[in-house]
Amino acid sequence: MLTILSLAEKASAYLDDDQVREIKRAYYFAEQAHESQRRRSGEPYVIHPLAVADILTDMRMDYESLIAAMLHDVIEDTGVDKNALAQQFGTTVADLVDGVSKLTAMEFRSKAEAQAENFQKMAMAMANDIRVIIVKLADRLHNMRTIGALKPEKRRRIAKETLEIYAPIANRLGMNTVRMELEDLCFYGTYPMRANRIQAAVKNIRGKREGLVEETRHLIAEHLDIEGLNAQVYGREKHLFSIYQKMRNSQKSFANIMDVFGFRLVVDSVDTCYRVLGAMHALFKPVPGQFKDYIAIPKSNGYQSLHTILIGRHGVPIEVQIRTIEMDEMSSNGIAAHWVYKNNSDGSMSGSHQRARQWVQGLLEIQERTGNSLEFIENVKIDLFPDEVYVFTPKGKILELPQGATAIDFAYAVHTDLGNQCVGCYINRRLSSLSEPLQSGETVRIITSANAQPNPVWLDFVVTGKARSNIRHVLKSHRHNESVALGERLLNKALIGLGSKLEDISEQALNDFLATTGHHNFDYVLEDIGIGNRVAYLTARQLMPEEDTDINAKDKPSNTESNGKALTISGTEGMVMTYAKCCHPIPGDTITGHLSAGKGVVVHTGDCVNIAKIRDDRGELIELRWDETVKGEFLVPIRIAIKHQRGMIATLATKINSLDANIESINAKDVDAYSNQVDIEISVHDRVHLARIMRHIRNIKSVTRIQRVRSTSYKRNNS
Numbered sequence: 001m002l003t004i005l006s007l008a009e010k011a012s013a014y015l016d017d018d019q020v021r022e023i024k025r026a027y028y029f030a031e032q033a034h035e036s037q038r039r040r041s042g043e044p045y046v047i048h049p050l051a052v053a054d055i056l057t058d059m060r061m062d063y064e065s066l067i068a069a070m071l072h073d074v075i076e077d078t079g080v081d082k083n084a085l086a087q088q089f090g091t092t093v094a095d096l097v098d099g100v101s102k103l104t105a106m107e108f109r110s111k112a113e114a115q116a117e118n119f120q121k122m123a124m125a126m127a128n129d130i131r132v133i134i135v136k137l138a139d140r141l142h143n144m145r146t147i148g149a150l151k152p153e154k155r156r157r158i159a160k161e162t163l164e165i166y167a168p169i170a171n172r173l174g175m176n177t178v179r180m181e182l183e184d185l186c187f188y189g190t191y192p193m194r195a196n197r198i199q200a201a202v203k204n205i206r207g208k209r210e211g212l213v214e215e216t217r218h219l220i221a222e223h224l225d226i227e228g229l230n231a232q233v234y235g236r237e238k239h240l241f242s243i244y245q246k247m248r249n250s251q252k253s254f255a256n257i258m259d260v261f262g263f264r265l266v267v268d269s270v271d272t273c274y275r276v277l278g279a280m281h282a283l284f285k286p287v288p289g290q291f292k293d294y295i296a297i298p299k300s301n302g303y304q305s306l307h308t309i310l311i312g313r314h315g316v317p318i319e320v321q322i323r324t325i326e327m328d329e330m331s332s333n334g335i336a337a338h339w340v341y342k343n344n345s346d347g348s349m350s351g352s353h354q355r356a357r358q359w360v361q362g363l364l365e366i367q368e369r370t371g372n373s374l375e376f377i378e379n380v381k382i383d384l385f386p387d388e389v390y391v392f393t394p395k396g397k398i399l400e401l402p403q404g405a406t407a408i409d410f411a412y413a414v415h416t417d418l419g420n421q422c423v424g425c426y427i428n429r430r431l432s433s434l435s436e437p438l439q440s441g442e443t444v445r446i447i448t449s450a451n452a453q454p455n456p457v458w459l460d461f462v463v464t465g466k467a468r469s470n471i472r473h474v475l476k477s478h479r480h481n482e483s484v485a486l487g488e489r490l491l492n493k494a495l496i497g498l499g500s501k502l503e504d505i506s507e508q509a510l511n512d513f514l515a516t517t518g519h520h521n522f523d524y525v526l527e528d529i530g531i532g533n534r535v536a537y538l539t540a541r542q543l544m545p546e547e548d549t550d551i552n553a554k555d556k557p558s559n560t561e562s563n564g565k566a567l568t569i570s571g572t573e574g575m576v577m578t579y580a581k582c583c584h585p586i587p588g589d590t591i592t593g594h595l596s597a598g599k600g601v602v603v604h605t606g607d608c609v610n611i612a613k614i615r616d617d618r619g620e621l622i623e624l625r626w627d628e629t630v631k632g633e634f635l636v637p638i639r640i641a642i643k644h645q646r647g648m649i650a651t652l653a654t655k656i657n658s659l660d661a662n663i664e665s666i667n668a669k670d671v672d673a674y675s676n677q678v679d680i681e682i683s684v685h686d687r688v689h690l691a692r693i694m695r696h697i698r699n700i701k702s703v704t705r706i707q708r709v710r711s712t713s714y715k716r717n718n719s
């Protein structure tokens with residue numbers, strides 16, 4: 001059992017007698033201060049600070065840290081104040097205890113501002129003396145070890161906070177042993193069932209492969225011995241949380257992840273590391289491209305080691321880490337490992353300590369420069385989690401997205417429906433482009449429309465798998481359905497032109513035809529027609545019974561017939577119907593179309609210069625007319641001549657918006673000193689709507705002329 005005597009004995013191994021005596025004195029002081037308190041488990045409260053000090057003793061932390069650990073809850077929980085502690089144990093200890101108390105006093109609430117403040121305090125405390133955070137991590141570790149005494153809801157909240165805030169900080173400071181234990185405890189605290197299941201599976205697999213592990217370990221030790229190299233060979237296992245993360249993130253099976261054997265070789269010098277590596281590569285074949293030299297290039301938290309993967313006996317992959325004793329110590333305890341050297345005679349700091357210092361220093365500078373807590377939290381977070389951005393929902397919830405994520409990724413991260421119905425977004429209350437990469441700290445609000453559907457263009461800029469797969473899925477089914485529907489109408493029209501109709505074609509004829517196409521379903525034939533990869537007229541002819549075919553009709557389909565058989569446009573065709581950008585047809589215009597491979601039907605106005613050209617070149621036009629119930633918004637460009645006047649653009653925009661039309665783009669240029677030419681693209685319902693808008697604009701006093709821009713007139717004006 002842990003007592004102050006057993007702790008004192010352990011500490012004597014590396015601390016002076018005077019220092020150990022001070023630690024004991026701190027223990028008795030704490031025991032008295034917490035006298036009336038009990039832990040939730042029923043034990044005397046002082047057990048907790050003692051256990052925290054013990055964790056730090058295992059890390060071989062200095063005596064001031066151990067004293068601070070003993071006293072860390074005294075200010076917060078008892079009547080003793082900082083001054084009293086300073087008188088008893090000196091100002092350094094008092095400052096440490098004060099720093100830990102401040103960290104303890106914060107609770108991480110859901111509101112961004114509160115979080116920012118907390119982060120700030122934490123980093124400030126760290127900057128004063130980084131031992132504050134080391135003591136705090138030990139405190140949190142012991143609390144997590146004894147979290148079972150708490151109610152499930154509180155347990156989950158503390159586990160979440162630990163996983164989001166403390167485990168990453170431990171990682172950043174290179175304190176891997178603490179980090180891994182925190183992660184596993186959080187995993188148990190949050191998902192007890194999953195944790196137990198994985199643990200049982202690990203136990204099971206460990207029993208099964210014990211022989212193979214021992215055999216491999218023996219082979220390695222023997223080979224190194226023959227080579228005259230000295231190394232401690234340890235078997236190594238992944239911690240539960242990392243197994244869980246791998247299963248979740250890379251969607252590998254448990255067996256797949258556990259199918260790797262890990263060994264760690266600890267040696268006396270850097271030189272030996274490389275020689276042992278050579279020996280290992282001679283013993284087992286290395287997997288190409290898997291060797292990593294973190295000795296030459298340490299990780300940002302100071303971690304150093306050689307990593308390689310070998311193919312062992314029976315083809316089992318073996319992950320090997322090779323490092324010195326110091327590096328091994330460093331990889332377990334990080335910054336804490338080098339605390340012992342803090343008081344080097346020349347005052348120099350070890351590499352890891354220096355790096356951790358620099359990190360904290362950087363945080364402090366950001367804080368001083370910005371003086372803005374929200375910006376500060378984001379900088380802290382960026383530093384802790386460099387590959388992610390953190391953005392807020394309108395209600396202040398924080399969402400984590402990969403670097404480069406856009407509002408579309410955000411929308412799909414919130415909910416699939418929100419993504420599918422997304423039409424626009426506000427970033428920090430500013431109407432913004434959906435393709436704009438989000439920055440940490442921004443608040444994103446998605447504008448939705450019930451009739452909206454994902455735009456294929458989105459695929460060019462989304463970065464999350466969730467957004468990508470959802471967009472693809474919706475597009476595929478929409479596009480297919482729309483193409484089939486259009487293909488059916490085109491084919492039927494062609495059949496009618498030949499004196500038949502689709503429902504008159506026999507099942508047998510359809511199947512015979514299908515057999516020649518390689519498709520197994522006639523819908524795919526219709527889809528081909530709909531997207532312009534198959535000609536409706538030829539398909540119709542092939543479907544007609546031989547004897548019914550009129551030889552004279554073979555040459556060319558009539559495209560000038562005006563027998564009311566025109567294809568109707570309802571505005572809801574979606575992606576298989578596009579409106580030509582040269583003439584911008586709107587309901588009310590006479591229209592005609594042509595089939596464009598891969599695009600489906602392209603609709604032009606009847607008087608478009610380009611459609612005349614297509615008629616001359618290819619002759620294959622589709623007669624079209626607007627459906628009576630045509631719906632939607634149609635883009636149309638208008639050009640306005642207007643006299644110079646303050647605020648005229650605003651006047652125009654307000655007028656147009658008040659008439660239920662959207663401005664899609666606006667462009668103004670000076671014609672001369674007195675007047676401007678303004679090109680506006682607006683979306684309207686039809687010609688009547690457009691006429692009403694133009695009439696109202698014409699009534700604005702400074703407007704001298706207004707016209708709809710058509711392909712013909714456009715050309716003339718630009719030539």
Ligand code: MN
Pocket residue numbers: 048072073139
């Ligand atoms: Mn505590």
